[in-house]
Amino acid sequence: MPASIAPSVVDRDGLDALFQVLRDTGYRVVGPTVRDGAIVLDELTTPADLPLGVGELQDGGTYRLRRRDDRAAFGYAAGPQSWRRFLTPPRELLWRASRSSEGFAVEEPTGPATEGEGRLAFIGVRACDLRAMEVQDRVFGDGAFQDPRYASRRAGTLIIAVNCTEPGGTCFCTSMGTGPRAEAGYDLALTEILDGGHRFIVDVGTPAGADILASVPNRPAGAGETEEAAGLVQAAAGRMGRTMDSTGLQELLATTLEHPRWDTVAERCLSCANCTLVCPTCFCSTVEDTTDLTGDHAERWRRWDSCFTADFSFIHGGSVRAATKSRYRQWLTHKLGTWHDQFGTSGCVGCGRCITWCPVGIDLTEEIAALRLRATDERSDR
Numbered sequence: 402m403p404a405s406i407a408p409s410v411v412d413r414d415g416l417d418a419l420f421q422v423l424r425d426t427g428y429r430v431v432g433p434t435v436r437d438g439a440i441v442l443d444e445l446t447t448p449a450d451l452p453l454g455v456g457e458l459q460d461g462g463t464y465r466l467r468r469r470d471d472r473a474a475f476g477y478a479a480g481p482q483s484w485r486r487f488l489t490p491p492r493e494l495l496w497r498a499s500r501s502s503e504g505f506a507v508e509e510p511t512g513p514a515t516e517g518e519g520r521l522a523f524i525g526v527r528a529c530d531l532r533a534m535e536v537q538d539r540v541f542g543d544g545a546f547q548d549p550r551y552a553s554r555r556a557g558t559l560i561i562a563v564n565c566t567e568p569g570g571t572c573f574c575t576s577m578g579t580g581p582r583a584e585a586g587y588d589l590a591l592t593e594i595l596d597g598g599h600r601f602i603v604d605v606g607t608p609a610g611a612d613i614l615a616s617v618p619n620r621p622a623g624a625g626e627t628e629e630a631a632g633l634v635q636a637a638a639g640r641m642g643r644t645m646d647s648t649g650l651q652e653l654l655a656t657t658l659e660h661p662r663w664d665t666v667a668e669r670c671l672s673c674a675n676c677t678l679v680c681p682t683c684f685c686s687t688v689e690d691t692t693d694l695t696g697d698h699a700e701r702w703r704r705w706d707s708c709f710t711a712d713f714s715f716i717h718g719g720s721v722r723a724a725t726k727s728r729y730r731q732w733l734t735h736k737l738g739t740w741h742d743q744f745g746t747s748g749c750v751g752c753g754r755c756i757t758w759c760p761v762g763i764d765l766t767e768e769i770a771a772l773r774l775r776a777t778d779e780r781s782d783r
Contacts, residue, residue: 406605408622408630411591413599415618416448416474419561422616428522428559431487433480438466440480442487445524452477459569459642459753461762475525475593478569479752483681484523484530485537488554489705495688497700510550522559526587528580529572529750531562533681535586539744540684559609562587566633570642571753573766577647579750581637589614592630602630643753645766646773647737650747654738657772658730666768667726669761674707676755676763677732682748685713708732733765 411419423430430445435452445451451474458465459478469476496509526534534555541551565574565581574580583590588610592602602622605611622630677683687706692699706713709728714721722728740748749765756764 406611408627409603409605409614409619410622410626411601411603411614411617411619413448416601418617419613420445420447422613423522423524423559426613428520430522430524432524433475433477435466439464440466440477442480442482442484448474451475451525456567457569459571459757461571461756461764462759463570463762464757471595472599473567473593473595475563475591476567478565478567478572479527479529479754481679481754481758483533483679483752483754484526485533485681485684487521487523488534488537488551488558489541489548489684489686492702492704493550495701495703497698500697520557520559521554522561524561524563526560526562526583527565527752528562528583529565529574529577529752530681531560531583531586532577532579532750533752534560536682536744536746536748536750537684539746559613560587560589561610562590562606564590564592564630564634566593566637568637568641569753569757571756571764572641572751573643573645573753574751575638575641576643576645576766577747577749577751582634592634594626594629594633596629600626602626643756643764643766645751645769647747650769651738651741653769653773654734658734660772662768662771663726663730665771666729666763667724669763670725670729671760672709672711672725672728673760674709675758675760677707677709678705679754679758680736681750681752681754682736683707687713708735733768737765737769 420430431442432445433440433452434443434445434450435455436443440452440455440457453474454469454472455477456467456469457477458467464481494510496507498505498507538555541548542555562583564583568581585606587606590604590606594600594602603614603619605614677685685706685708686703688701688703690699690701708714708731711720711723722731736748740746756762
């Protein structure tokens with residue numbers, strides 16, 4: 402946060418003004434809303450589209466909405482969708498070609514605007530998802546091979562984070578050092594306070610955020626209000642639904658590749674790929690080519706893929722990872738171990754989505770605990 406900008410307070414009516422300012426500035430507002438029995442991400446018109454007074458019940462393989470006894474706008478944990486679907490769409494056109502008498506003419510999309518996306522303003526981004534965006538920045542935006550489409554979307558996105566005061570039953574961001582407070586990567590950060598009047602403590606993270614806030618009715622936050630906001634976030638840190646010892650994970654996973662626990666989890670895993678589809682950091686993809694019956698038009702699309710599918714590791718002669726055991730092991734050891742080697746950070750941000758949305762309730766925190774226990778027992782036997 403810029404040192405010269407102290408926290409401000411925006412009341413509930415100010416949230417309406419914030420939406421209007423964003424729209425007047427040319428942003429499409431994307432945030433949480435209730436649809437089909439879940440809190441999902443979609444384009445919003447007004448704060449009335451937010452999940453007001455709606456919370457969640459989450460556990461392994463379990464997700465239910467619940468009615469809160471207040472009108473909290475952000476009183477829920479992580480829903481099934483992450484923000485990556487707007488930065489790296491599940492299906493994206495790479496190029497199309499048409500044949501004429503003079504040959505093939507290739508047309509390549511030049512940026513997000515060509516697909517009607519425009520500039521996006523994300524509202525309701527949790528700390529864990531902010532860290533997930535940082536991870537995806539390393540994958541798509543850093544290094545020698547950058548994705549220009551990702552970079553274009555990311556550069557044009559305004560981020561309004563929400564400090565988490567309501568962790569879910571499968572959340573473990575404190576174990577991964579990624580939450581519940583947003584530390585960086587946002588333009589504005591809100592902390593919702595309900596006692597003594599519905600209002601939001603607002604922290605400014607960038608000059609762009611300061612410009613937006615300047616157009617919204619606000620007042621300086623009092624010391625008591627900032628302390629109350631900090632207390633709510635600190636209380637959330639102590640109510641995580643899960644915990645995971647993240648120390649020494651690289652070594653642990655590298656030395657337990659033949660652990661019998663991999664066989665145990667493989668007996669339950671359906672290889673459905675739900676965990677990778679809801680994960681905010683997974684980035685596996687494939688390309689598919691299509692053509693019409695005349696052969697005059699062709700398109701190449703990139704779409705999400707998963708290391709849980711047998712075809713993903715298929716090369717001449719067959720799949721490298723034909724067994725469910727090897728696919729689950731690949732996912733977990735990459736996510737928590739070798740991701741550090743590639744990108745200098747963990748691929749897990751502790752959002753808990755993979756636990757909630759696994760049909761059989763496989764819990765990676767339990768799997769790590771089992772691997773660690775066996776490794777400890779083996780050291781004790783020596």
